[in-house]
Amino acid sequence: MTPADSRSTPVSPVPGAEDRLTLFDLPLDPVTLDHALTRLGEWMFRAHRTPHTVVTLNPEFIVQSRTQPDFVRAMQEADLVTADGVGIVWAARQLRGREVPRAPGYDLVKGLMERHGAELRVFFLGAKPGVAEQAAQHAVRDYGVQVAGIHHGYFDQAEDQRVAEFVGASGAHLVLTAMGAGRQEIFNHYWRQVLGAPVLIGCGGVIDVLAGTAELAPTWTRRLGVEFLWRVGLDRKRWNRAPRLAQFVRMVLAEKRRT
Ligand code: UDP
Numbered sequence: 001m002t003p004a005d006s007r008s009t010p011v012s013p014v015p016g017a018e019d020r021l022t023l024f025d026l027p028l029d030p031v032t033l034d035h036a037l038t039r040l041g042e043w044m045f046r047a048h049r050t051p052h053t054v055v056t057l058n059p060e061f062i063v064q065s066r067t068q069p070d071f072v073r074a075m076q077e078a079d080l081v082t083a084d085g086v087g088i089v090w091a092a093r094q095l096r097g098r099e100v101p102r103a104p105g106y107d108l109v110k111g112l113m114e115r116h117g118a119e120l121r122v123f124f125l126g127a128k129p130g131v132a133e134q135a136a137q138h139a140v141r142d143y144g145v146q147v148a149g150i151h152h153g154y155f156d157q158a159e160d161q162r163v164a165e166f167v168g169a170s171g172a173h174l175v176l177t178a179m180g181a182g183r184q185e186i187f188n189h190y191w192r193q194v195l196g197a198p199v200l201i202g203c204g205g206v207i208d209v210l211a212g213t214a215e216l217a218p219t220w221t222r223r224l225g226v227e228f229l230w231r232v233g234l235d236r237k238r239w240n241r242a243p244r245l246a247q248f249v250r251m252v253l254a255e256k257r258r259t
Contacts, residue, residue, distance in 0.1 A: 020081075021096050024062055024251070026072065027081045028092060033103040036082055037111045043079075043198045044116070044173040051192040052079035053185070054201040056105040059087035059248035060241065061181055071182045074189035082108070086225035087245070091252045095259065102225055105203040106216060109176060112199075113143035116173075121146045123170050123197065125163070126153035126178030127207040135210035148172035148197075153179035153207075164191035172197040178207040 021028045031039070043052045055061070055078040065071040075081060082103035083089050092100040113120060122145050124132040129152040136147045149170035151163055164187075167175055175197045177184040184202035192200060208214035217227035 021092060021098060021100070023057075023088070023091055023095060024255070026057065026062065026065070026075050027078065028057060028083060028088065028100060029081050030092075030098060030100040031080070031082060031103060032101040033107050033111060036080065036103045036108060037115060039080065040108070040112060040174075040199050041115060044112075044120070046198065049196060049198050051196060052199055053188045053192055054078065054108070054199060055081045055185055056084040056103070056108065056201070056203065057081050057088050058084040058181075059091070060244050061185075062091075063244045063247050063251070064182055068182055068186075070186045070190075074185040077189060078185070085227055087248060089225065091248075094252050094256050104222075104227075105201065106206050106209055108201060109203055109206050109210075112174060113139055113145050117144045118146065120174060121148040121170070121172045123148045123167050123172035123175045124150045124207055125167060125175055126151075126184065127211065127213075128152060128154065131211045131213055132207050134212065135207045138210050138212065153177075153184075160187060160191060161194070164194040168194050168196040170197075173199065175200045176207060177202050178204055180204070 019030055021030060040054070043050070053074070055075050057075070061071070061075065065075065083092070083100045084104045085102060089100050089102060092098050113122070122136070122139060124136045124147070126132060127135070132150045132152060136150050139145050140147060149167060149172065151166060155163055175188070175195060177188050177200060179187065181204065184204070188195065188200040188202055205214050209216050216222070221227045
């Protein structure tokens with residue numbers, strides 16, 4: 001589908017789109033990966049480049065945002081909030097009695113690049129200097145996407161506006177913002193009008209995975225939706241995150257007892 005085709009195509013209803021759930025005062029859209037990709041495709045190629053922010057919710061976001069009102073606001077005002085993994089699926093089952101499909105950040109990014117290939121202009125924002133360049137090269141090689149621009153993710157808040165304007169001038173359809181939980185969602189939300197791209201996704205380690213500097217969790221853990229077991233259990237750098245996951249489990253169980 002070309003951008004011109006999609007402009008004349010009416011927006012298809014996405015099942016579940018009106019069906020937003022709330023988990024700890026944060027929104028969660030119970031959309032399948034396929035439906036999420038369709039909706040993002042529609043946003044990206046509309047004639048009006050209205051910016052949309054996308055959050056892939058995980059347990060760490062919920063725990064971390066308790067002490068970060070800006071992070072809460074960025075999630076509450078996001079246009080699409082998907083369940084990144086099994087922790088959120090479990091919480092939705094416990095607290096809302098609902099089965100929510102998973103649409104993890106890596107699968108969203110890969111799916112968009114697979115679906116739209118050469119018509120897609122992608123801005124790679126984040127990770128250490130050099131890594132986004134590598135990710136962009138691999139994305140061109142593997143999916144044939146256009147590189148709208150590249151910038152590393154290690155800059156001070158004082159430079160936010162300069163970077164946002166640089167992204168805004170690139171004409172990207174899709175901005176991958178991978179600067180760590182909270183920072184990336186707040187940046188996308190606060191600067192969305194300057195960033196200007198129709199889809200802005202906060203996507204954690206996805207640039208590292210595309211670059212090959214971080215491994216994707218093994219397929220079996222991804223199929224079962226238990227990537228966190230691999231990330232927290234087997235990746236020593238992430239052992240410090242286990243307490244946050246334990247806190248999340250305690251929060252969900254306490255909330256369940258209350259309701
Ligand atoms: N990152 C960044 N700028 C920062 C902090 C992190 O660009 O100030 C990048 C980091 O290099 C990695 C990604 O953000 O590519 C995710 O980082 P990490 O796994 O530490 O964060 P999390 O998403 O787990 O909070």
